[in-house]
Amino acid sequence: MAELFVQQLVNWVTLGCIYALLAIGFSLIFGVLNVIHFSHGDVAMTSPFIALAAAQALAIAIGVSGPVWLTVATCIAVFAVGLIGVILDKVVIRRFRDAPAMMALVATVALGIVIRELIRHLYPQGSNPHAFPRLASGVALEIAGVQVGWFTLLVVSLTLVLVVLLFAFLRLTPLGLRIRAASEDRIVARMMGIRDTRVFRATFFVASAIGAIAGLLFASYAGVTRFDFGVMAGLLGFSAAVIGGLGSMPGAILGGLIIAGIEVLAQTFVPDGASYRLVFVFLLVIGVLLFRPEGLLGRPVMVKV
């Protein structure tokens, strides 16, 4: 029993961290731009494909492969996805900033479809699943008879480092201060000389790069990547952000852990739970929207009448 508990705890923490990283991107973009970027999951899940392509390109160009070069390829992917986020903001999302929320929502859903179809058609054999390597392998330690892999430690430590860095960036840097100001009152931020275009560009880069890391971990956890993984990654990340409170960073982390917890509990204790895990997750999302629409750590929504 103890073994089962520890094993599920390890699964919960690993998944929870990945979902939290996905949710942080949603929350950051919503908090600053007041736009629900529904294609964020698809943007995030381009990273495994870019990493695979970069690894192959490195192998062909300079004849190198192995863990170090895989790390280089993932770094290239993270940077490239950050840039993709910035470009998508410039080309598409910027135009819906002051439009009714429904327009931005439809536009970003459509953008997600475009991204998926582009991967499917442009990536070699894009319709098929592609094996994605574990970014860290081997057993790191053993707790109550359960082997905890280096991958789990990588996911947890990377998440902790990213969360700390993000908080430090937002709290301690001039750009972070401007991002927080623009997220509270865009008009007054402009009166304070803050160029919102720069703020949005930085926000998209950071959110998309964090999403890319989540995408790499997601594919690495699954051992495979598919062109349509972005749909599920997006839904789970968005749900985590909603449960925690859209716009709240601590809320995004909490939401990610809760969703992963429900998934793991369902798989462990409900007969055929793996098939029903998403039912429980989305029932919880509906429950939160009904009884606490602002999310667990979100600010109440005030409507001026």
Added chain:
Amino acid sequence: MLELREVDTAYGPVPMLRGLSIKVQPGELVCLLGPNGAGKTTTFMTVCGVVRALRGKVDVMGRDMASLGTENLAALGVGLVPEGRRLFPSLTVQENLRLGYDAVSGRGPDFQPQLDKMCDLFPRIRERLRQAAGTLSGGEQAMVALARALIGEPKLVIMDEPSLGLSPKLIDEYFEITSEVHRRGTTILLIEQNAEMGLGIADRGYVLVKGRVAQEGPARELLSSKAAKSLYL
């Protein structure tokens, strides 16, 4: 320093400013008065470039607002106090002041001495520096909003109904500080509904009615003018 010439603005089909012309010369404290709905806040927003003029010209510090974004105003030396203070509520008082300082001085090295100056001018701020601005009382928020506009030592300060919601005692204190800032050489456009207080410290005034200047002149004359009183005072 600031001039609006024959400016028209509208919110959708509803006209707001109709041929508005006002002027603020260097060193002046000019008070723009008017009842609710006269277009005072629209004037503030037009000067800031948030609302675009449909006709006419808005010049701020010699620059045409038609080609100058709101975000460039502060760097020209313009400090702004919007209606309702509009501090960034979850940012600390110090962070709000830092943004005000960076806006005008472009992240200069003298933030700490300027912060000390503001704390001397508004002693209540000092003990609140680390507190979230949204948790302050209305009076304290009003002081922080003014300090945020002043901390970069702007040449021109534009204030939109700063006395709104303040107690009579705080209004006295607020106008005393505004007058002191003006005496030190800062040009001020004070947009107000409190005519007695506004004109009491101003050099000149404009009375705005339905988006037009209905009367203008030296502040003392406006205070005693029967026509102005019949219009608004």
